[in-house]
Amino acid sequence: AQSVTQLDSHVSVSEGTPVLLRCNYSSSYSPSLFWYVQHPNKGLQLLLKYTSAATLVKGINGFEAEFKKSETSFHLTKPSAHMSDAAEYFCVSPGTGNQFYFGTGTSLTVIP
Amino acid sequence: GAGVSQSPSNKVTEKGKDVELRCDPISGHTALYWYRQRLGQGLEFLIYFQGNSAPDKSGLPSDRFSAERTGESVSTLTIQRTQQEDSAVYLCASSLSGTGYSYEQYFGPGTRLTVT
Numbered sequence: 001a002q003s004v005t006q007l008d009s010h011v012s013v014s015e016g017t018p019v020l021l022r023c024n025y026s027s028s029y030s031p032s033l034f035w036y037v038q039h040p041n042k043g044l045q046l047l048l049k050y051t052s053a054a055t056l057v058k059g060i061n062g063f064e065a066e067f068k069k070s071e072t073s074f075h076l077t078k079p080s081a082h083m084s085d086a087a088e089y090f091c092v093s094p095g096t097g098n099q100f101y102f103g104t105g106t107s108l109t110v111i112p
Numbered sequence: 113g114a115g116v117s118q119s120p121s122n123k124v125t126e127k128g129k130d131v132e133l134r135c136d137p138i139s140g141h142t143a144l145y146w147y148r149q150r151l152g153q154g155l156e157f158l159i160y161f162q163g164n165s166a167p168d169k170s171g172l173p174s175d176r177f178s179a180e181r182t183g184e185s186v187s188t189l190t191i192q193r194t195q196q197e198d199s200a201v202y203l204c205a206s207s208l209s210g211t212g213y214s215y216e217q218y219f220g221p222g223t224r225l226t227v228t
Binding site: 049101102103104 | 153160170217222
């Protein structure tokens with residue numbers, strides 16, 4: 001079975017500083033992994049996805065994530081936070097059958 | 113083009129009443145998912161439809177929950193005899209296919225259900 005663990009429930013950064021949202025996965029095979037963002041009162045939007053093509057994945061809005069098999073990690077980063085980045089972020093992996101497993105989410109606060 | 117739409121956006125109901133939530137997926141998307149998101153928590157898988165195949169109901173929490181989908185179009189999620197613990201945001205997502213893990217899910221804005 002495959003699952004994901006988001007290591008931080010809340011992250012707070014100052015505007016213009018780097019963002020790091022951590023996700024670890026557990027799997028016995030090379031997984032597919034996704035990051036989604038959920039802004040307040042909005043639906044979830046795909047930020048980026050990893051499907052074994054490249055370990056460094058670039059997404060929308062300047063976000064990127066690196067798949068590290070040795071560390072079983074898929075952390076989400078952005079060099080410089082913007083106020084509009086404040087949202088809930090979910091790390092997601094396909095599971096058994098037709099399910100997708102969502103992490104518990106990381107709430108990002110950006111301080112002006 | 114149009115995204116996934118859900119209705120109503122908000123629903124307040126009394127305990128014990130039945131509610132019906134609607135999802136209109138993106139045209140051409142064969143896979144459709146329903147999730148529940150309780151306050152401050154991640155998404156909980158409820159049910160999955162893929163084309164005309166039998167749905168995967170393994171995530172439904174009780175027999176008070178049911179869902180239907182007409183072909184590859186509209187889906188309705190029905191909760192009978194609602195309980196206060198059913199209060200949550202119910203999210204619908206669709207994708208081109210559920211069998212390829214690289215397929216992105218497109219989410220609707222959700223229905224916020226409050227059971228009083």
